[in-house]
Amino acid sequence: xxxxxxxxxxxxxxxxxxxxxxxxxxxxxxxxxxxxxxxxxxxxxxxxxxxxxxxxxxxxxxxxxxxxxxxxxxxxxxxxxxxxxxxxxxxxxxxxxxxxxxxxxxxxxxxxxxxxxxxxxxxxxxxxxxxxxxxxxxxxxxxxxxxxxxxxxxxxxxxxxxxxxxxxxxxxxxxxxxxxxxxxxxxxxxxxxxxxxxxxxxxxxxxxxxxxxxxxxxxxxxxxxxxxxxxxxxxxxxxxxxxxxxxxxxxxxxxxxxxxxxxxxxxxxxxxxxxxxxxxxxxxxxxxxxxxxxxxxxxxxxxxxxxxxxxxxxxxxxxxxxxxxxxxxxxxxxxxxxxxxxxxxxxxxxxxxxxxxxxxxxxxxxxx
Numbered sequence: 001x002x003x004x005x006x007x008x009x010x011x012x013x014x015x016x017x018x019x020x021x022x023x024x025x026x027x028x029x030x031x032x033x034x035x036x037x038x039x040x041x042x043x044x045x046x047x048x049x050x051x052x053x054x055x056x057x058x059x060x061x062x063x064x065x066x067x068x069x070x071x072x073x074x075x076x077x078x079x080x081x082x083x084x085x086x087x088x089x090x091x092x093x094x095x096x097x098x099x100x101x102x103x104x105x106x107x108x109x110x111x112x113x114x115x116x117x118x119x120x121x122x123x124x125x126x127x128x129x130x131x132x133x134x135x136x137x138x139x140x141x142x143x144x145x146x147x148x149x150x151x152x153x154x155x156x157x158x159x160x161x162x163x164x165x166x167x168x169x170x171x172x173x174x175x176x177x178x179x180x181x182x183x184x185x186x187x188x189x190x191x192x193x194x195x196x197x198x199x200x201x202x203x204x205x206x207x208x209x210x211x212x213x214x215x216x217x218x219x220x221x222x223x224x225x226x227x228x229x230x231x232x233x234x235x236x237x238x239x240x241x242x243x244x245x246x247x248x249x250x251x252x253x254x255x256x257x258x259x260x261x262x263x264x265x266x267x268x269x270x271x272x273x274x275x276x277x278x279x280x281x282x283x284x285x286x287x288x289x290x291x292x293x294x295x296x297x298x299x300x301x302x303x304x305x306x307x308x309x310x311x312x313x314x315x316x317x318x319x320x321x322x323x324x325x326x327x328x329x330x331x332x333x334x335x336x337x338x339x340x341x342x343x344x345x346x347x348x349x350x351x352x353x354x355x356x357x358x359x360x361x362x363x364x365x366x367x368x
Contacts, residue, residue, distance in 0.1 A: 041074060043067045110134055118144070123368070124227045124263040166209050177202050227261040227368055230301070233269050234277075234290055241281045241288075250284055252277070255291040262299045262366040264346060272342050275335035276303050276362050283307035287357060294368070298348070301364040304355035319350060336362075 045065040110133050120126040128145045177199065231254065238252040264272070280288045284305035292301045310318065319340045336350075343350050348366045355361035 039071050041069045041071055110137060114141070121148070127226065169209055170206060173202050173206055227263050228266065228269075229258055229261050230269060230273075230292070230299075231256045231258050231260060233266070233273060237270070237273055237277050238290075240274075241277055244278070245281050248281070250281065250286050250288060252281070253287070253289040255289065256301075257292075260292045260294075260299060260301075262368055264342075264366060268342050272339050272364075273303075275339050276364075279335055280305040280307075280360065280362070283360065285359075289355075289357075295365070297368055298365045299368050301366065302355075303362045303364075304357060305359040306355070306357035307359040309354060309358065309360045310352050318352065 043066070047063040047065060049061045049063065051059050051061055113131060114129070114133060114137055117126060117129050117131060121129070128148055129141045133141055234254045234256055238254055241252060262269075277288065277290070280303050284307045287304075287306045289304045290301065291304075292299060294300070319336050340350050343364060343366065346367055348364065351363040351365075353361040353363055
């Protein structure tokens with residue numbers, strides 16, 4: 001209604017219509033530009049002034065003070081403001097997401113480290129949980145360490161008890177054997193069946209005691225023993241075997257890197273590899289080769305020789321105690337059986353195969 005007021009139209013320059021004017025070139029006049037009042041924002045103020053027309057008389061003059069602003073500029077400023085707020089909004093959302101991810105990682109990081117340490121203990125690379133953790137994880141850490149310490153102490157007591165039992169049994173057995181071999185039975189022939197049977201049973205009892213003690217020691221220690229490299233032990237045994245079989249010309253190749261490790265006690269590794277390498281040296285012609293590689297969580301060790309190899313039919317029978325394939329060499333036929341007991345006690349296995357040199361291959365699968 002304001003723009004339709006003739007008085008407003010007369011006093012608002014922005015409401016003036018552009019009349020057509022003659023073109024300098026004589027062309028037709030430009031069409032009249034239509035006025036769009038809705039494109040403007042207008043502020044109008046009324047003023048009234050009193051003027052003296054003649055002496056003693058006065059008249060009131062009315063004025064309009066009009067200010068107009070094009071809405072195009074306002075719309076542009078609004079659009080710019082909306083764009084700025086949109087950018088700020090999305091930037092804030094991205095920053096919040098990044099902050100949440102960072103805080104989540106920071107909160108979960110100690111739990112991941114704790115899990116890695118527990119796995120290291122399971123793998124035998126650590127004995128206890130040692131790193132520092134938040135207060136919420138300290139009770140769990142102390143409980144696990146206490147449980148590990150209690151288990152170690154219990155197994156050590158178990159081992160000591162077995163040692164005492166073995167010692168208490170071996171002493172009277174040794175005394176009985178001494179009486180049998182001494183002068184108490186000098187009137188009895190040496191080939192007497194009764195004495196021979198007693199002596200055989202005594203040896204059998206001593207063997208059972210040693211075997212059960214060794215099995216218990218391997219089983220009890222395996223859960224807490226740390227992985228250790230096998231190359232130093234193999235190198236030491238290779239040097240020893242040359243001295244043991246000094247009358248034989250042969251070569252021992254140890255193709256095992258320093259990173260090959262397994263979870264076995266040093267004494268068990270010495271006995272295990274000692275039995276197997278000694279057998280390979282006894283039956284080889286000129287070469288014994290030892291190699292190793294990783295297979296998932298197991299260390300696979302091959303002991304090859306270029307000798308006569310294993311029997312083609314049922315070679316696994318040699319893993320039984322007292323079974324021998326070659327009766328011409330010295331031995332009681334228990335080396336492979338003892339090795340089988342040690343390997344089985346730690347969850348591994350032994351395979352008897354054919355070596356690349358057409359001899360015997362003993363393959364060990366040991367936990368890492």
